[in-house]
Amino acid sequence: MQNKENNVSFEEEMFENFKSNLKEQLNIKTSITDEEINQSLIYIIKQYELKFKDNFSELFLYDYYYNLLNTNLINKIINFVKHKEGIDQIKKDAVLKEERKMCNDILNLYALTQTEYENTYVSDITNMKILLNSEAMDIINNDDIFFRKPKGKKELMGPHALYTYEYNENYWINFKENIKKYQESFPESLVSDLEDYHFWLTRYHTFNNFLNNKGGKHVKN
Numbered sequence: 001m002q003n004k005e006n007n008v009s010f011e012e013e014m015f016e017n018f019k020s021n022l023k024e025q026l027n028i029k030t031s032i033t034d035e036e037i038n039q040s041l042i043y044i045i046k047q048y049e050l051k052f053k054d055n056f057s058e059l060f061l062y063d064y065y066y067n068l069l070n071t072n073l074i075n076k077i078i079n080f081v082k083h084k085e086g087i088d089q090i091k092k093d094a095v096l097k098e099e100r101k102m103c104n105d106i107l108n109l110y111a112l113t114q115t116e117y118e119n120t121y122v123s124d125i126t127n128m129k130i131l132l133n134s135e136a137m138d139i140i141n142n143d144d145i146f147f148r149k150p151k152g153k154k155e156l157m158g159p160h161a162l163y164t165y166e167y168n169e170n171y172w173i174n175f176k177e178n179i180k181k182y183q184e185s186f187p188e189s190l191v192s193d194l195e196d197y198h199f200w201l202t203r204y205h206t207f208n209n210f211l212n213n214k215g216g217k218h219v220k221n
Contacts, residue, residue, distance in 0.1 A: 038211070041203060150163065
């Protein structure tokens with residue numbers, strides 16, 4: 001019983017420390033309820049959603065390729081295709097599982113849930129509808145990263161063009177270089193705004209996790 005009480009006290013202390021820092025970041029100097037803090041976060045996030053509403057596909061692709069590079073997943077893919085003897089399904093499944101988690105983590109960060117309408121998601125934070133283009137949707141819907149679209153110019157591909165399984169090492173080495181160039185082509189101002197957006201999304205999720213763990217009580221502080 002004592003340990004449980006200590007754990008509750010520790011969690012409450014963590015929450016109060018987090019909330020104190022959050023109020024400073026929000027420039028809040030008056031007494032305010034948890035719900036009012038939450039609404040302030042929602043307001044900020046909505047401004048970013050409005051700002052990026054027509055560019056969410058680019059945000060998703062930037063995050064996806066950034067994580068592909070910086071979580072070392074792309075190197076795991078290259079190492080897998082380099083040393084494969086036949087197809088080691090266990091090692092392949094590990095790569096596929098990590099890639100799917102990475103993709104879903106991005107959608108969860110933005111709190112996007114797919115709707116019944118084609119290419120349309122909704123923000124669980126603000127209820128704003130978000131459209132994603134076919135390039136982003138191809139990644140989201142593809143459960144096997146090795147299952148790739150055919151090479152060549154899209155306009156020259158007929159209806160017979162089929163996806164193929166790509167296990168060529170050079171393909172993935174070139175792919176890595178191409179996504180590096182894609183990352184580097186992003187304007188610094190856009191990257192800076194995106195980092196700020198991520199910052200507030202993370203604050204929102206952390207704050208709400210604390211609220212959910214404490215039973216959703218909204219108290220003044």
